[in-house]
Amino acid sequence: xxLTRQQIVKVSLLARLRLxxxxxxxxxxxxxxxxxxxxLLAEVDTEDVxxxxxxxxxxxxxxxxxELPSLDREAALSxxxxxxxxxxxxxxxxxx
Amino acid sequence: xxxxxxxxxIGLEVHVQLQTATKLFCRCSTRFGAPPNTQTCPVCIxxxxxxxxxxxxxxxxxxxxxxxxxxxxxxxxxxDRKQYYYPDLPKGYQISQFDLPMxxxxxxxxxxxxxxxxxxxxxxxxxxxxxxxxxxxxxxLAGKADSRIDLNRTGTPLLEIVSQxxxxxxxxxxxxxxxxxxxxxxxxVSDCNxxxxxxxxxxxxxxxxxxxxxxxxxxIVEVKNMNxxxxxxxxxxxxxxxxxxxxxxxxxxxxxxxxxxTTRGWDxxxxxxxxxxxxxxxxxxxxxxxxxxxxxxxxDQQLDAVRADLGELPAALRTRLQTEWGIDAYxxxxxxxxxxxxxxxxxxxxxxxGDAKRASNWMQQDVLRVLNxxxxxxxxxxxxxxxxxxxxxxxxxxxxxxxRARDVFNAMAESGDSMPQAMQSLGIQxxxxxxxxxxxxxxxxxxxxxxxxxxxxxxxxxxxxxxxAKRRNPNANPNQVRQLCLELIREQxxxxx
Numbered sequence: 001x002x003l004t005r006q007q008i009v010k011v012s013l014l015a016r017l018r019l020x021x022x023x024x025x026x027x028x029x030x031x032x033x034x035x036x037x038x039x040l041l042a043e044v045d046t047e048d049v050x051x052x053x054x055x056x057x058x059x060x061x062x063x064x065x066x067e068l069p070s071l072d073r074e075a076a077l078s079x080x081x082x083x084x085x086x087x088x089x090x091x092x093x094x095x096x
Numbered sequence: 097x098x099x100x101x102x103x104x105x106i107g108l109e110v111h112v113q114l115q116t117a118t119k120l121f122c123r124c125s126t127r128f129g130a131p132p133n134t135q136t137c138p139v140c141i142x143x144x145x146x147x148x149x150x151x152x153x154x155x156x157x158x159x160x161x162x163x164x165x166x167x168x169x170x171x172x173x174x175x176d177r178k179q180y181y182y183p184d185l186p187k188g189y190q191i192s193q194f195d196l197p198m199x200x201x202x203x204x205x206x207x208x209x210x211x212x213x214x215x216x217x218x219x220x221x222x223x224x225x226x227x228x229x230x231x232x233x234x235x236x237l238a239g240k241a242d243s244r245i246d247l248n249r250t251g252t253p254l255l256e257i258v259s260q261x262x263x264x265x266x267x268x269x270x271x272x273x274x275x276x277x278x279x280x281x282x283x284x285v286s287d288c289n290x291x292x293x294x295x296x297x298x299x300x301x302x303x304x305x306x307x308x309x310x311x312x313x314x315x316i317v318e319v320k321n322m323n324x325x326x327x328x329x330x331x332x333x334x335x336x337x338x339x340x341x342x343x344x345x346x347x348x349x350x351x352x353x354x355x356x357x358t359t360r361g362w363d364x365x366x367x368x369x370x371x372x373x374x375x376x377x378x379x380x381x382x383x384x385x386x387x388x389x390x391x392x393x394x395x396d397q398q399l400d401a402v403r404a405d406l407g408e409l410p411a412a413l414r415t416r417l418q419t420e421w422g423i424d425a426y427x428x429x430x431x432x433x434x435x436x437x438x439x440x441x442x443x444x445x446x447x448x449x450g451d452a453k454r455a456s457n458w459m460q461q462d463v464l465r466v467l468n469x470x471x472x473x474x475x476x477x478x479x480x481x482x483x484x485x486x487x488x489x490x491x492x493x494x495x496x497x498x499x500r501a502r503d504v505f506n507a508m509a510e511s512g513d514s515m516p517q518a519m520q521s522l523g524i525q526x527x528x529x530x531x532x533x534x535x536x537x538x539x540x541x542x543x544x545x546x547x548x549x550x551x552x553x554x555x556x557x558x559x560x561x562x563x564x565a566k567r568r569n570p571n572a573n574p575n576q577v578r579q580l581c582l583e584l585i586r587e588q589x590x591x592x593x
């Protein structure tokens with residue numbers, strides 16, 4: 001399988017990345033190499049292997065439903081590029 | 097409603113907030129109404145290096161609900177990342193379930209006690225456990241184009257319950273929602289408060305139109321923004337008519353060019369749906385398994401334990417009220433739909449008074465009226481079931497007529513007094529049989545013409561005595577006076593013969 005430039009345009013839109021023409025070329029080339037590597041892996045015979053849902057053989061990891069302190073609001077908002085006293089601020093969201 | 101030339105097809109997607117103290121993957125509080133951004137932590141605002149851990153209680157509540165919805169519960173379930181960008185989704189993905197949901201293929205039975213539609217089973221496609229997003233608020237201050245984001249709700253546990261497109265009318269859609277909410281309330285898994293967003297409904301609707309070339313499906317419309325079950329019913333009725341009009345106009349079928357699925361929002365003010373802006377590339381969520389979360393294994397023993405712990409659910413209770421207590425289907429429906437506490441009150445009242453039908457009538461007419469008038473729930477109702485049972489017994493024994501009993505009941509509900517206290521303060525006395533018989537004898541003696549009329553076959557003449565009886569003893573039960581007088585006259589008649 002090889003990736004087309006068209007697919008890279010779509011993926012960059014989904015990832016909200018604005019790529020210049022030369023960047024699109026470079027990404028098409030690089031991502032194509034990644035996907036080609038998957039093609040190599042796909043050659044392994046997995047006929048009798050059950051699909052794996054997780055890399056670690058661990059299940060049923062739970063925490064009890066007991067409240068712990070939350071972040072102080074100032075701390076929570078401190079990394080925000082734009083904020084007011086109470087909230088994060090973002091460019092207007094239309095529709096909702 | 098139904099134009100015979102088309103059939104309405106509705107499927108519903110319900111998001112229910114599970115009643116946990118903390119969020120699904122972190123231990124921040126889920127309490128509603130806290131000041132913005134005071135219930136967040138590195139996990140729920142998606143700071144690098146933080147790790148989610150599944151809330152045991154959230155999974156338990158989800159499992160209980162899925163079992164009550166007759167779902168198949170696979171032995172293995174996992175969580176996936178659903179990727180999209182939106183300001184209220186700080187991680188850039190929602191943790192949800194994709195190909196291995198915790199439950200699927202269940203059903204919920206719906207019925208209308210008045211027979212508006214035939215009883216049916218609505219299929220449940222799947223129910224899965226996922227996290228909620230935050231809240232965007234649009235700044236109303238002029239000149240400010242920003243949206244404000246509150247992430248308190250981010251990560252709150254939701255159960256998404258997706259029905260099959262099995263509903264065929266707006267009434268069925270509403271009945272499904274009402275029954276689902278009742279079930280969730282009985283299970284105690286959610287408060288189902290729509291105002292606080294604990295229960296949200298999206299609907300998918302289209303029509304199957306009969307044409308000369310066979311049945312044609314119209315394009316599917318997803319309707320959002322319905323804030324009550326009544327709004328869902330109205331939105332569905334509006335959409336059916338609108339879609340049929342569009343079909344007659346355009347003849348565009350589902351899947352044809354221009355026949356793709358669209359999204360519309362319900363405008364409560366205007367009582368109509370309006371087109372909503374489509375999310376760009378919205379269908380490409382690029383799900384993949386969340387590597388931060390361990391899958392969950394559910395054993396048969398666990399499922400047995402959940403089943404054993406479900407308690408009596410609404411459908412079973414309705415049947416029991418009918419078979420064990422002789423209440424008809426409609427009355428059983430009204431009582432069960434009021435919730436478990438109301439049913440328990442009824443069972444106690446029926447048990448102590450020994451008269452289930454009278455208990456049912458009083459609960460539906462008088463108790464419900466007071467609860468509605470005062471916006472009370474049954475657990476805050478000032479009259480205990482024991483007290484009310486005493487009143488019903490007094491009525492049953494004919495010592496108090498219904499209208500006087502109602503006055504006593506109102507006084508009891510008003511003051512919380514016992515029946516004897518309430519009767520005393522109203523100056524009402526139960527009239528015992530002997531007392532009443534004496535009164536009737538006196539009346540008959542004083543009114544020989546009435547006796548003569550009755551003996552001549554005119555039973556109606558007794559009416560004149562009832563007024564007199566009431567004047568002499570306001571507590572006299574009119575029905576009993578009538579009955580007693582007739583009996584006494586007959587006795588006299590047979591004695592004379």
